[in-house]
């Protein structure tokens with residue numbers, strides 16, 4: 301286990317910790333973001349990660365929900381982690397804001413978990429399913445997975461966008477459904493791989509044990525790189541800016557921006 | 563000395579302190595059946611009650627850490643304001659959300675002015691001080707005056723209602739801006755009242771029991787989009 305010296309959560313400048321992360325042996329848990337459109341299997345993926353890794357790593361999860369704590373409930377019901385290690389953050393109907401423009405509520409939740417269950421190895425943050433362009437700020441996530449599914453259509457991967465092109469890992473999920481939705485999963489992975497310039501793409505299915513093992517293996521590797529200082533949090537990049545009626549400005553963009561705001 | 567930026571920053575919804583998760587009680591009110599036509603009246607009712615208490619607490623906190631005259635930081639005076647404010651906040655969920663918003667402000671101050679004695683006094687209140695106290699301290703630290711602090715506190719409350727209204731009810735955004743603008747006279751008089759408070763023990767205590775009651779119900783709702 302690396303140095304796990306705890307810092308007082310409320311006094312801890314989170315983004316200020318970035319500089320420290322560049323040096324070997326970061327002192328805190330790795331924060332792994334999971335983003336992607338609604339229903340692509342993010343919560344299920346996180347439950348699988350807990351199942352695969354909780355025996356060897358001390359883990360906690362933060363969910364972001366548009367409506368109260370549905371995802372947290374789902375994960376608690378899955379019985380993959382002690383329920384008190386799963387915190388829900390409500391995002392005020394603005395899931396992208398909570399992972400990008402103002403990550404404060406999420407950082408508070410992460411810090412609470414880190415303080416409560418010190419030392420943690422891994423905190424997974426699930427973004428409230430939003431759109432094809434919402435990605436985590438490096439102020440919140442040390443590494444991020446962007447999750448698509450075959451049911452969203454074979455072209456999605458080709459359309460690109462910051463998450464698809466530059467997340468640390470792109471998951472093409474629910475490959476078991478590909479024949480039923482008329483999608484060529486291998487083609488989708490190939491398209492995504494081309495769009496990502498060498499960054500990894502993983503074809504995943506709950507019905508494919510080997511793929512779940514590969515997912516856990518990827519997380520182990522990133523965690524090792526994070527601890528040794530090799531992994532540097534990377535920003536998948538900005539979205540095209542637009543203004544909301546409430547006066548807040550967000551950035552989105554790309555052909556795939558299909559988010560809704562209440 | 564001041565560029566005016568301090569109060570502009572604090573009044574701006576883009577300031578990263580977690581405010582987008584809070585509806586200033588509007589969602590609980592609408593769920594409880596308050597008609598959307600009453601939103602402007604709701605906004606004003608808040609300003610006259612919780613708005614006054616919070617603005618006055620912000621002003622006292624501002625003074626406790628030096629105020630407009632730059633006096634030395636008085637950690638005990640700050641603690642007294644915080645305690646008096648807690649004594650006027652009977653709803654546990656509202657104390658909790660205020661603490662969460664306060665924590666966002668602490669984070670901001672700790673990043674921007676880590677060595678400031680006022681920030682140390684704020685941190686000494688615990689990890690999640692109530693938002694009005696944190697607001698007063700942060701305002702003082704970033705160079706906003708006490709009158710601006712009171713106005714920001716009230717303006718932020720009104721704008722929180724207005725922007726939440728856009729997500730919760732069929733409201734034209736221009737109308738919502740108009741509601742905020744039309745609170746001008748109320749705001750001016752509440753600012754004066756807040757500034758007239760000299761001592762933590764004299765912190766005003768008007769309450770909005772209905773808003774408190776709704777906040778308790780909201781905590782148990784399973785389909786809500788704001789925490790309070």
Ligand SMILES: Nc1nc2c(ncn2[C@@H]2O[C@H](COP(=O)(O)OP(=O)(O)OP(=O)(O)O)[C@@H](O)[C@H]2O)c(=O)[nH]1
Nearest residue numbers: 337338339340341342343344429474477505506507
């Ligand atoms: N066939 C199949 N279904 C899956 C797989 N993974 C998840 N699902 C199903 O997809 C649906 C959505 O899964 P979730 O994990 O809730 O998706 P999510 O991305 O967390 O959804 P939101 O949080 O609402 O955006 C559920 O019915 C899952 O059972 C998979 O590998 N194969």
Ligand SMILES: [Mg+2]
Nearest residue numbers: 342343371426
């Ligand atoms: Mg989910």
Ligand SMILES: [Zn+2]
Nearest residue numbers: 394544550561
């Ligand atoms: Zn938004």
Ligand SMILES: [Zn+2]
Nearest residue numbers: 544550552559
């Ligand atoms: Zn948007």
Ligand SMILES: [Zn+2]
Nearest residue numbers: 396430431559
């Ligand atoms: Zn969006």
